[in-house]
Amino acid sequence: MFAICPKGYSQFMGISAHVAHQGNIMSERPETSTLQGRCLCGAVTLRVRHDSPTVSACHCSMCRRWTGGPFLTLECHQAPEIEGAEHVRAYASSDWAERGFCSRCGSHLFYRLKDAPFYALPVGLFEQGGSWPFQLQVFIDEKPANYEFANQTKTLTGEEVFKQWSP
Ligand SMILES: [Zn+2]
Ligand SMILES: [Zn+2]
Numbered sequence: 001m002f003a004i005c006p007k008g009y010s011q012f013m014g015i016s017a018h019v020a021h022q023g024n025i026m027s028e029r030p031e032t033s034t035l036q037g038r039c040l041c042g043a044v045t046l047r048v049r050h051d052s053p054t055v056s057a058c059h060c061s062m063c064r065r066w067t068g069g070p071f072l073t074l075e076c077h078q079a080p081e082i083e084g085a086e087h088v089r090a091y092a093s094s095d096w097a098e099r100g101f102c103s104r105c106g107s108h109l110f111y112r113l114k115d116a117p118f119y120a121l122p123v124g125l126f127e128q129g130g131s132w133p134f135q136l137q138v139f140i141d142e143k144p145a146n147y148e149f150a151n152q153t154k155t156l157t158g159e160e161v162f163k164q165w166s167p
Pocket of ligand 2 (some may be wrong): 013058059060061062064071139
C-alpha cells in the first residue's frame with residue numbers, strides 16, 4: 001500500500017528521486033521495469049510494471065494459514081497481466097478480498113482487494129525478488145512470538161492497516 005506504482009507517479013518522482021530511493025544497485029535500470037514471475041509448474045506467468053519494487057510481510061492469521069508462514073509480497077496498485085489465466089482459481093477469503101492460486105501446482109499467485117486497485121503478489125514468484133528491499137511488516141500485532149525478522153522495517157498493526165483503507 002506504500003509502494004509507488006507506475007500510474008503516473010513516475011513522472012512526479014523524477015529519475016533522481018528514483019535513484020535516491022533505490023540506491024546505486026538499481027540505478028542502471030529503466031525507471032519503470034516490467035517484472036515477471038511464474039508459478040511452480042510454469043502454467044501461469046504474471047507480469048507487472050513497477051518502478052520501485054519492495055517487499056512487505058503480512059503476519060495476519062489468514063495469510064499464515066494460507067501460505068504456511070508470514071506472507072512476503074510485492075504490493076502493487078494495478079492488476080498484473082496474466083498468461084495462463086485459465087489455470088488461475090480464486091478463493092474469496094473475505095467480503096473484501098480474494099486469493100488467487102494455480103489450479104495445477106497450487107502456487108499462490110495474488111491477494112487482491114475487490115473494490116480497490118490493490119494487489120499483493122508473492123515475492124517468491126519473481127526471480128529478482130531477492131534483491132528488493134524489505135521495508136514493511138503489517139498485522140505486526142498478529143505475529144506469533146516464535147519468530148521475528150531481523151530486518152529493520154516500518155510496521156503497522158491490523159487496526160492501522162484498516163484505517164488506511166477506510167474512507
Ligand atoms: Zn502452476
Ligand atoms: Zn495477511
